[in-house]
Amino acid sequence: MTHATTGWHVPEDDLRAYARGELEPPALWSADTHLTACATCRTALAGALDPVVLDAGWERLDAELDAPRPGFLESLLVRLGVADHTARLLAATPALRRSWLGAVLAVLLLTVAVAADRGTAGPPTLFLALAPLLPLAGVALSYGPALDPTYEMAVVAPVHGFRLLMIRTVAVLAAGLGLNGLATLALPGYGLRALAWLLPALALTALALTLTARLGPVLAPSLVGGGWVALLLAADAARAEDTAVPLAPFTAAGQGASAAVAVLAAGLLALFRDRFDVDRTRGV
């Protein structure tokens, strides 16, 4: 039978899964919406089930219909396989909003344009210097009393603060590194040299999170970001005038140092994880 407007009906397998309470989003959302408008599918659903299961199904449908449809980011995350409750936690992350990601993309496009304009004789220094700072800033914007409006409620929730931090960090890092990766693809002439931002990005982010446990979520990333810029300026001063030579952090030794810092900081972060469970950053 054809639906009057769309021609689509809930597939029988989905109907059975729906009735058992086993249908997962986004197929669940489609079934919810369709069942409210399609008497045929409602009849099919009623005929396929015992009354107890059916009542539970209607109750669930009632609760689902009250829930507003999730926004773009949440829907996208669920379609990518993220659990709906995790998707909602991530939807509250400032650095995953379109405005932030758009700003990051704009900065990357500018730096890529500058790098492309200078040719491929030397390393794309500006791009390599800036790219690690973007994921760091994103992670810094994702957690803490100064930046998360619901921090006060989150810190007294039974969900461990470190777990929330990690959920958001992984998502923001994935988005930030993904954008950086796309920007890297726009610089094919540099080969692997254009990927030299990756290990410093991981090192800066891990180091900032570790220091956050001691210094708070504003001072720690600020210090780490400032330290990175100072390091690059010092490296620039040390390499004399040959701009074809990469800065020290982007050499093999520098990459090794970044990897070591990332691993060490990650270990310390795990050690300090309980410090994220209470607010140690301010007085009242």
Add this chain to the structure above:
Amino acid sequence: MTPTVSASGLSLHFGRTRALDDVSLRLSPGVTGLLGPNGAGKTTLLRVLATAVPADRGAFTVLGHDPATSRGRQEARRRLGYLPQAPGFHPDFSAFEFVDYVAILKELTDRTARHREVRRVLDEVGLGDVRGKRLKKLSGGMRQRVALAAALVGDPEFVVLDEPTVGLDPEQRMRFRELIAHAGEGRTVLLSTHQTEDVAMLCHRVVVLADGTVRFDGTPAELTARAAGRVWSSTERETGAKAGWRTGTGSFRNVGDPPAGAELLAPTLEDGYLLTLDGAGAEVTA
């Protein structure tokens, strides 16, 4: 009866500022009011009891769990609801999405059960009809009710409310008082407030805090009784009064030690509160 919260010798300093000094109290079911002037340490005490910040010294339990340990803290938080002084919102969330977000933080991960619970608490605070509206489009009073719904989601046994009626107009304040009274049925609610009316209308017990220390702990009637025989009326401002203010009739209402032959007045909770503060925040106005 085992108290919901049992605290002993809680102290907390921020740098050289003493926020709490040897605070001990026990809370049991019903609404307990926490009164005190600005800077008395009310918010700090609430944040300590809500497990947001650890105390420097002292100990306390919430429903038998010790928040000083990681496991005890998590168990306490599972049975706790908290409305901060300035609750923050994600403005792009709807009322439903926001409460749903807090419900997830409270480990309600089953989608159907969680949505049912979110709907229940939004109905409880009278916002069932606007659950789909963006928070930025709701009035301040409605947003405050959304925050209360978030505090109540998961049916916590211990609810901490930090000045929830501040900034509300009189009608909204009355509505909010009804909600708090309802929330206090069968639960332990700790309500911080500046307003003695809140305490008089809602609380079975009141704690007065000043300079980080507990100045009074008893029933509202006992606090009122502290001012018996110490409130009087005069036509001129009494310099010897601890506090005094001109009333709508033009005469002065004074609290303190009345002069001989003074016209004594029936005391109120506010009179008892002002006498309890005794210089730690009471202002003489004219």
